[in-house]
Amino acid sequence: MDNYDLNPPDSGKPFFNGYRTALRRTFFFGIVILVNLAASLWLADLFWRMQWQKAHFPLLAVFVLLNGLLTLGSFHAIFGAFDILMGRRRSVRISGLAEGKTAPLEKRHAVVMPVYNEDSTKTCARIEAIYRSIEATGHLESFDFFILSDTRDLDLWVQEETSWTNLCRRLGGFGRIYYRRRKTNENRKAGNIGDFVRTWGGGYEAMLVLDADSLMDGADIVKMARVMEAYPRLGILQTPPKLIRGSSVFTRLQQFAMRLYGPLFIRGLNYWQLAGGSYWGHNALIRLKPFSEFCELPALPGREPFGGRILSHDFVEAALMVAEGWEVWLAWDIEGTYEEAPPTLVDHLIRDRRWMQGNLQHMWLIFARKLPFPTRMHLFMGIMAYLGSPLWFVFLLLSTWIAFDRFSSGLSQLPSPATYVERWFDINGTQQTIILSLAIFALLFLPKILAVTFGIFSPTTRRSFGGILPILIGAMLETIVSMLLAPCIMAAHTLMVLSIILGRAVGWGNQNRETDGTSWGDALRFHAFPTILGILWTAIALHISHVFAAWMAPILLGLILSAPVSVWTSRSRYGKALARHKILATPEEIDPPAVIRLADAAHAAVDPALNAAHAARLGVIAAVVDPYVNGVHVSLLEHSEMSDVAQSLAERCLTLGPTGISKNELSELLYLAPAMLMMHRAVWLRSVEGINSVWTNAVESYRRRLEHSSSPSEPA
Amino acid sequence: MGPSNHSLGSLSPLSEEELSEWEEAYAAVEAYLQALRLRNRLLVAELVRGILWRASARRAREPEKPARLLAMEEALSEIANWTQDVLDVPLENRRLAARGRLALLLAGMPDKWQSVFLTPAPWPPAFVDAMRKSYLAAGPTFAALTMVPKPLELNAIGSGAAQWWETMDRRPIVRLMFIGLLILLGATTVWYFFR
Numbered sequence: 001m002d003n004y005d006l007n008p009p010d011s012g013k014p015f016f017n018g019y020r021t022a023l024r025r026t027f028f029f030g031i032v033i034l035v036n037l038a039a040s041l042w043l044a045d046l047f048w049r050m051q052w053q054k055a056h057f058p059l060l061a062v063f064v065l066l067n068g069l070l071t072l073g074s075f076h077a078i079f080g081a082f083d084i085l086m087g088r089r090r091s092v093r094i095s096g097l098a099e100g101k102t103a104p105l106e107k108r109h110a111v112v113m114p115v116y117n118e119d120s121t122k123t124c125a126r127i128e129a130i131y132r133s134i135e136a137t138g139h140l141e142s143f144d145f146f147i148l149s150d151t152r153d154l155d156l157w158v159q160e161e162t163s164w165t166n167l168c169r170r171l172g173g174f175g176r177i178y179y180r181r182r183k184t185n186e187n188r189k190a191g192n193i194g195d196f197v198r199t200w201g202g203g204y205e206a207m208l209v210l211d212a213d214s215l216m217d218g219a220d221i222v223k224m225a226r227v228m229e230a231y232p233r234l235g236i237l238q239t240p241p242k243l244i245r246g247s248s249v250f251t252r253l254q255q256f257a258m259r260l261y262g263p264l265f266i267r268g269l270n271y272w273q274l275a276g277g278s279y280w281g282h283n284a285l286i287r288l289k290p291f292s293e294f295c296e297l298p299a300l301p302g303r304e305p306f307g308g309r310i311l312s313h314d315f316v317e318a319a320l321m322v323a324e325g326w327e328v329w330l331a332w333d334i335e336g337t338y339e340e341a342p343p344t345l346v347d348h349l350i351r352d353r354r355w356m357q358g359n360l361q362h363m364w365l366i367f368a369r370k371l372p373f374p375t376r377m378h379l380f381m382g383i384m385a386y387l388g389s390p391l392w393f394v395f396l397l398l399s400t401w402i403a404f405d406r407f408s409s410g411l412s413q414l415p416s417p418a419t420y421v422e423r424w425f426d427i428n429g430t431q432q433t434i435i436l437s438l439a440i441f442a443l444l445f446l447p448k449i450l451a452v453t454f455g456i457f458s459p460t461t462r463r464s465f466g467g468i469l470p471i472l473i474g475a476m477l478e479t480i481v482s483m484l485l486a487p488c489i490m491a492a493h494t495l496m497v498l499s500i501i502l503g504r505a506v507g508w509g510n511q512n513r514e515t516d517g518t519s520w521g522d523a524l525r526f527h528a529f530p531t532i533l534g535i536l537w538t539a540i541a542l543h544i545s546h547v548f549a550a551w552m553a554p555i556l557l558g559l560i561l562s563a564p565v566s567v568w569t570s571r572s573r574y575g576k577a578l579a580r581h582k583i584l585a586t587p588e589e590i591d592p593p594a595v596i597r598l599a600d601a602a603h604a605a606v607d608p609a610l611n612a613a614h615a616a617r618l619g620v621i622a623a624v625v626d627p628y629v630n631g632v633h634v635s636l637l638e639h640s641e642m643s644d645v646a647q648s649l650a651e652r653c654l655t656l657g658p659t660g661i662s663k664n665e666l667s668e669l670l671y672l673a674p675a676m677l678m679m680h681r682a683v684w685l686r687s688v689e690g691i692n693s694v695w696t697n698a699v700e701s702y703r704r705r706l707e708h709s710s711s712p713s714e715p716a
Numbered sequence: 717m718g719p720s721n722h723s724l725g726s727l728s729p730l731s732e733e734e735l736s737e738w739e740e741a742y743a744a745v746e747a748y749l750q751a752l753r754l755r756n757r758l759l760v761a762e763l764v765r766g767i768l769w770r771a772s773a774r775r776a777r778e779p780e781k782p783a784r785l786l787a788m789e790e791a792l793s794e795i796a797n798w799t800q801d802v803l804d805v806p807l808e809n810r811r812l813a814a815r816g817r818l819a820l821l822l823a824g825m826p827d828k829w830q831s832v833f834l835t836p837a838p839w840p841p842a843f844v845d846a847m848r849k850s851y852l853a854a855g856p857t858f859a860a861l862t863m864v865p866k867p868l869e870l871n872a873i874g875s876g877a878a879q880w881w882e883t884m885d886r887r888p889i890v891r892l893m894f895i896g897l898l899i900l901l902g903a904t905t906v907w908y909f910f911r
Contacts, residue, residue, distance in 0.1 A: 054908065054909045054910075055909050055910060057909070058905075058909060144856065165821075165822075169821075169822060169824075174822075175856075178856065194863050197861050197863055198860055198861060198862065198863055199858055199859075199860060200856060200858065200859050200860075201859065201860070201861040202859030202860055202861045203856060203857070203859030204859075288861060289861065292861035292862060292863045293863075294866070295863070296863035296864055296865040296866070297865060298865045298866060298867055298868040299865070299868075300868065301868075301870075301877075301878035301879075301881050301882055302878070302881040302882055302884075302885045303885050306881070307881065307885070364868065364870070364874065364877075364878070365868070366874075367870050367871050367873050367874025367875075367877065368868055368869060368870055368871070368874065369869040369870065369871055370869065401910060405910075608753075609753050609821065609826040609827070610821060625751070626751055627748070627751050627752055627817045628751075628752070628753075628817055628818070628820075628821045630814060630817070631814040631815070631816075631817030631818035631820075631821060632818060632821070634814035635814055635815060635818045673814075677813065677814060680814075681792065684744060684748055684788050684792070685784070685785050685788045685789065685792075686784075686785070687740065687782060687784050687785075699744070699747055700747070702747040702748075702750040702751045703743055703746060703747040703750060
């Protein structure tokens, strides 16, 4: 349990009573263990009744694990519902703690947004919305903003510089909004944040960490900063972000499910974790001093994928913070916190591959000293979120084997001995099977039923989702599609676990945030394994018996239909059609909050006067040719002298064009201010014969404006 | 070419090659002014004409240099000298030419100050003030914190596993033997339960 005396972070008292915390955790996990134990014994009894086979032992072992996970998840929702009904809102209600406080913030805070090969116009639009939203509260003076770039794409780098400059010009944000790009992206996102902390962290009490797709309401940010200032033991304040802007069916399903069912799980999670919460990597406020002191990540034993640098840094950072006696809270009542989701199943699975490796690395931390119970639970749940799939796969394989074995041996015809369940409850084997199945279905669907019931009976929630009918239709559609998707995800996760066990490490890709959908070719290629598996499995199931095939039908159908479902759910046009009828609509879609409207209207980063996104002079070309883009880029570089090597490289680039030299050479060139200046002069001074056509075409593109002018300020 | 007060009647004939060369020079200077987002055609035409006149004067002294080179050198040096005067700082190296262009942008040149571009002093005080205040800073003053990783303290099981894992990383033969053993164990388990 918590040990706040390990290294008392401050003189402040712990926010949560230790006795109560222990009681809540014992109660919650006690019930989960009891329910799981009862279901497992019931199944063991059933196996006894069926005559034990050797294969029943591994099947029962896997059932204990799987049912444990299911019960754990389900009881989060049940306890969440219980917590809401009982009105026990004291469990870190940020709005309540910050209520009535209007004085200026006493300390300075930073808003940091790490970016990696993102669309800078969109990231700057989110920064603009957050900036304006905080400005509206009157507390802008207490915040600085940092765009922390790890972008490797050189064109996008130049566009980030111009977008940021435009943003600052329009908002008057110079000296308040900063842009920094790392030359080497060592240790990925954790290293990016760490670099900020080492360089500027001392100037701030806390940093609000955002993702490139994050959006947060200014008033809520100010509330969180107030709470951080008022409770000196508080290390991390995590908000539960809502998914927004889903256009494909897949994203709409996710955002609807998270919005309707999510609050129950969040409240349930908060019921037992209290001060021992976790950090989810973004949309969280982090106190900088303890973060710098304790949260530099250690290297894990061995190499990737299981060892080396920690990929999923967030859980570990929270673990290190809690281990040192700092409190990590979940700010469940913060409403204005948003993020976006991958648009398709394929993108979702690609992201899962990265997250899975990161979570499986956490197995080392299960064996770390000093970690308190809730931290180990978070790590365990993270690991099992991915290991659950191969376990389910093994469970289904074993079930199929047993069915096949019984079918071929005729064992099912044998008379069964009297078991405890039969003696105590006076029921036969079929009834016993049905009761267990119903219990499992109840655990599976109870969270959804509870959430829908709350949605219907709470007038505010009902109205916010557009009424009873949209809630019911949405929940039914979500349930059907998620049942179809689950087997495909199971198969994909199983393959991923295997690839990680075989030692294949994952790279660091940028996340696809928008798409026109998955093509049929891509879907068939990507989902070939589950499709073939589904067809073979169906043949085997039909061979065993039609009854068994019927039991397996939801799984087999999901596997066989992987590719069509993946394609269908990826389509934005179907998503938009659903949106027109308010199906799978969320409150944020029906009545967008102010900060989302601000982000939609934000355009400060786009200015034709400073533009590195023009088709004729994109990114690097603009940095050389355009007088203003070149001026901005060179002004952000450190002073250096022109060497012979740089001169020769610049000449090669002028002659061959930016694609004629290697990416590393071009990157080096972009860091050399004298070379960039020399190239700028050269492309304007030299005639067509002396340089590559890419430069002359870019120069020409300005002139075309005079001949085909349509815009008053932008060369066409 | 000639100064702006020359009458059209005093123009001397140019060869086709000269016309083409000066056309290229004209296009380059005009494109550069366009790139600076000067949108007033009359202003652009006047500036191009003035710059080309100077370039043509230089051509008489430096006949070996192409017209485009001379014209663009004149344009860039005219802009650099003018921004130096406005900023009131010496343009010691080319980097400050970038500083000048940046100042123009941040002062709102494309929208506000076209009419004063390349004109002699005095300039509107608001323009001079905006030009001199313009700068870019990637970050505020450094305020460092230290971040030192602490080694992971594993319990007895974890330490043993870590040692074993690192040994397997160092010695591929041990890793192969271990994988072989796992496969054998798996196969035996499957055989035991499903035979």
